[in-house]
Amino acid sequence: EVQLLESGGGxxxxxxxxxxxxxxxxxxxxxxxMSWVRQxxxxxxxWVSGISVSGTTYYADxxxxxxxxxxxNSKSTLFVQMNSLRAEDTGVYFCARGHLTGTRLFDxxxxxxxxxxxx
Amino acid sequence: xxxMTQSPSTLSASVGDRVTITCRAxxxxxxxxxxxxxxxxxxxxxxxYRASSLDSGVPSRFSxxxxxxxxxxxxxxxxPDDFATYYCQHYIxxxxxxxxxxxxxxxx
Numbered sequence: 001e002v003q004l005l006e007s008g009g010g011x012x013x014x015x016x017x018x019x020x021x022x023x024x025x026x027x028x029x030x031x032x033x034m035s036w037v038r039q040x041x042x043x044x045x046x047w048v049s050g051i052s053v054s055g056t057t058y059y060a061d062x063x064x065x066x067x068x069x070x071x072x073n074s075k076s077t078l079f080v081q082m083n084s085l086r087a088e089d090t091g092v093y094f095c096a097r098g099h100l101t102g103t104r105l106f107d108x109x110x111x112x113x114x115x116x117x118x119x
Numbered sequence: 120x121x122x123m124t125q126s127p128s129t130l131s132a133s134v135g136d137r138v139t140i141t142c143r144a145x146x147x148x149x150x151x152x153x154x155x156x157x158x159x160x161x162x163x164x165x166x167x168y169r170a171s172s173l174d175s176g177v178p179s180r181f182s183x184x185x186x187x188x189x190x191x192x193x194x195x196x197x198x199p200d201d202f203a204t205y206y207c208q209h210y211i212x213x214x215x216x217x218x219x220x221x222x223x224x225x226x227x
Contacts, residue, residue, distance in 0.1 A: 060215040099168065104212065
């Protein structure tokens with residue numbers, strides 16, 4: 001069974017940092033692209049960042065220069081280092097697996113981890 | 120960036136009804152369109168990809184159609200488990216605007 005388990009969320013002050021993790025199991029992690037998708041309270045889904053099988057990284061303009069996505073294939077884990085956090089970064093962060101036939105199509109999702117940026 | 124617009128934003132229907140949700144892209148996305156279902160406090164679930172292909176395990180009452188800029192998600196006979204929020208998504212490129220704003224399907 002495919003499982004994605006996010007962790008690392010919490011309450012942080014504006015300007016602070018957090019590192020989110022997504023532990024994957026039940027599939028060959030190294031052969032799939034992965035992404036992070038945010039959902040602000042009561043709002044829709046917003047793609048934030050992605051990483052290819054080869055390690056190429058992609059970012060939404062709103063987080064470019066502040067967030068760093070990475071992966072550790074030996075541990076089947078996806079990360080995002082979130083720096084200079086802002087109130088608008090608040091939300092539930094889901095990790096999502098890219099489909100084999102379309103890496104920007106998300107066929108498996110974790111349950112999410114809550115990030116709250118507030119003073 | 121390609122913008123995705125769903126309509127309606129909210130839809131009230133009854134068990135057994137046939138319902139249709141529409142998604143429009145600001146420019147052609149061929150058939151690179153997916154539909155997701157999300158229930159409160161849960162992760163989204165992929166229902167349909169390539170505009171009309173059902174993901175594994177998705178009930179046959181769900182169907183998708185369209186190409187280019189106009190797409191629809193149809194539920195042929197609503198079941199109690201179908202009341203949720205539905206999102207369309209283009210997957211041509213990575214983009215923060217790749218998802219529609221969502222359609223909340225409520226019980227009438």
